[in-house]
Amino acid sequence: MPDLGKYATEVLGAYGVTLALMAVLLVLTLRRGRRARAALRQVEQEAQSHAED
Amino acid sequence: MSALLLRDLRLALRAGGGFGLGLAFFLILVVLVPFSVGPQSALLSAIAPGVLWLGALLACLLSLDRLLALDYEDGTLDVLATAPLPLEAALAVKSLAHWITTGLPLVIAAPALGVLLNLPVAGFGWLVVSLLLGTPALSMIGCFGAALTVGIKRGGLLMSLLVLPLYVPTLIFGAEVARRGATGMDAQTPLVLLAGITLGTLALLPFAAAAALRMTIK
Amino acid sequence: MSLWKYANPVKFLALSARVQPFAWAAAAVGIVVGLGWGFFLTPDDFRQGSTVKIIYIHVPSAWIAINAWIMMLIASLIWLVRRHHVSALAARAAAPVGLVMTVIGLLTGAIWGQPMWGTWWAWDPRLTSFLILFLFYLGYIALWEAVEDPDTAADLTSILCLVGSVFALMSRYAVLFWSQGLHQGATLSLDKEENISDVFWQPLVLSIAGFSLLFIALVLYRTGTEIALRRTRALQTRIERGA
Numbered sequence: 001m002p003d004l005g006k007y008a009t010e011v012l013g014a015y016g017v018t019l020a021l022m023a024v025l026l027v028l029t030l031r032r033g034r035r036a037r038a039a040l041r042q043v044e045q046e047a048q049s050h051a052e053d
Numbered sequence: 054m055s056a057l058l059l060r061d062l063r064l065a066l067r068a069g070g071g072f073g074l075g076l077a078f079f080l081i082l083v084v085l086v087p088f089s090v091g092p093q094s095a096l097l098s099a100i101a102p103g104v105l106w107l108g109a110l111l112a113c114l115l116s117l118d119r120l121l122a123l124d125y126e127d128g129t130l131d132v133l134a135t136a137p138l139p140l141e142a143a144l145a146v147k148s149l150a151h152w153i154t155t156g157l158p159l160v161i162a163a164p165a166l167g168v169l170l171n172l173p174v175a176g177f178g179w180l181v182v183s184l185l186l187g188t189p190a191l192s193m194i195g196c197f198g199a200a201l202t203v204g205i206k207r208g209g210l211l212m213s214l215l216v217l218p219l220y221v222p223t224l225i226f227g228a229e230v231a232r233r234g235a236t237g238m239d240a241q242t243p244l245v246l247l248a249g250i251t252l253g254t255l256a257l258l259p260f261a262a263a264a265a266l267r268m269t270i271k
Numbered sequence: 272m273s274l275w276k277y278a279n280p281v282k283f284l285a286l287s288a289r290v291q292p293f294a295w296a297a298a299a300v301g302i303v304v305g306l307g308w309g310f311f312l313t314p315d316d317f318r319q320g321s322t323v324k325i326i327y328i329h330v331p332s333a334w335i336a337i338n339a340w341i342m343m344l345i346a347s348l349i350w351l352v353r354r355h356h357v358s359a360l361a362a363r364a365a366a367p368v369g370l371v372m373t374v375i376g377l378l379t380g381a382i383w384g385q386p387m388w389g390t391w392w393a394w395d396p397r398l399t400s401f402l403i404l405f406l407f408y409l410g411y412i413a414l415w416e417a418v419e420d421p422d423t424a425a426d427l428t429s430i431l432c433l434v435g436s437v438f439a440l441m442s443r444y445a446v447l448f449w450s451q452g453l454h455q456g457a458t459l460s461l462d463k464e465e466n467i468s469d470v471f472w473q474p475l476v477l478s479i480a481g482f483s484l485l486f487i488a489l490v491l492y493r494t495g496t497e498i499a500l501r502r503t504r505a506l507q508t509r510i511e512r513g514a
Contacts, residue, residue, distance in 0.1 A: 003321075004321040004324075010322055010386060013382055014325045014379045015324075015325075015328060017375070017378050018328040018378075024371075025367070029489060033496040033499075039500075039503050040506075
């Protein structure tokens with residue numbers, strides 16, 4: 001850790017906030033994405049079996 | 054076109070048309086300001102131009118839902134969209150009606166309310182000029198916002214969220230004219246810019262509003 | 272233009288699948304190396320002290336915040352003119368990323384300014400413009416959520432993006448004009464225009480590149496999500512009708 005001097009809280013705070021927000025964005029993006037793709041696969045199978053009936 | 058204008062004016066002015074509510078809101082807001090910031094006349098003098106502009110803007114915003122929602126519900130908008138009169142012109146006329154029944158009364162009431170807020174003497178004229186020049190833009194921008202949200206159930210709050218950021222340039226320059234006038238400074242630059250915004254808005258937003266309306270009505 | 276073939280969702284998804292791994296990896300490298308270099312290996316500024324290190328997160332996030340909106344504007348125009356669904360969905364996908372970047376820009380900007388301004392917020396023209404941009408993003412996303420029919424939503428949000436862009440530009444100049452009235456120790460801009468020496472510049476460029484690649488990767492993935500949702504809806508309707 002470099003010597004951040006008297007601005008340590010500010011600098012670490014800024015980096016912390018940034019990384020936290022980016023992490024949240026990533027997690028939410030991936031969760032929603034996985035759910036949507038799984039739902040699509042399911043519906044595609046359903047449509048497939050309907051077509052075969 | 055004049056038929057549409059007269060119709061809108063008549064609808065706004067009859068009982069239940071909401072005329073005067075904007076004005077009443079403006080008054081109440083101005084009265085509340087000293088209660089929130091304290092009655093020191095120097096402070097009130099300093100913030101009077103800005104507060105009056107903000108009050109006029111909010112009063113205008115609150116009366117926007119009448120602009121298109123009622124016509125949407127009773128099918129008038131469908132008629133207007135297919136009428137020989139271009140929808141752009143119809144919306145411009147409706148904005149004009151809105152301004153006459155909402156913006157103009159605010160402009161007229163503003164000096165009286167300025168007295169309540171210790172508006173400096175030099176500021177009265179500039180306040181009226183800036184509001185006169187700026188409120189038509191508020192009506193037209195509001196019309197665009199209303200057109201965007203007309204099909205959305207209970208879209209009033211969303212409309213406010215969309216319209217308020219669009220109001221920022223008008224508010225900045227309008228309030229600046231009023232403030233500079235009140236303190237005796239040269240208000241020409243913001244005045245010209247304000248005029249520019251209003252003219253540009255009036256010229257271009259009817260097209261954007263009509264396009265938005267057509268998307269909803271289809 | 273051969274680019275138009277990616278308006279076809281299938282082709283777009285194929286391209287996206289090929290590009291994404293590279294984008295994600297390069298983004299990670301750019302961000303880790305850029306921020307790591309900047310944070311650990313650069314000296315302090317003689318005036319701003321160690322707060323100059325915030326530049327490596329503030330500038331890239333602000334850069335993306337603006338460019339995301341520009342991308343949304345172009346995508347909206349493409350939708351309005353050529354009705355390519357992928358374009359409308361890409362705009363929708365980009366908005367939350369732009370929003371988060373705007374928030375990061377605002378927060379880091381405010382924190383960076385705190386030691387100099389002595390307050391956690393100042394109506395500095397740049398920060399104020401970003402606050403307005405934040406509101407535009409909010410409105411855009413809110414409108415997408417509020418309109419039921421997806422095509423109508425795409426239409427209305429596109430018009431909002433167009434008109435909003437004009438007003439955002441106007442606001443930028445209005446805010447510059449408005450902030451001239453500041454008497455508090457001059458508009459302490461965050462000195463980004465000063466000659467930034469190589470020492471700061473190189474990790475900064477890396478960070479900007481990293482953030483940009485992250486934006487691309489996120490938008491590609493999120494657009495894929497939107498396409499999946501849209502296709503799911505379409506299939507469900509077909510199943511209900513057929514059954």
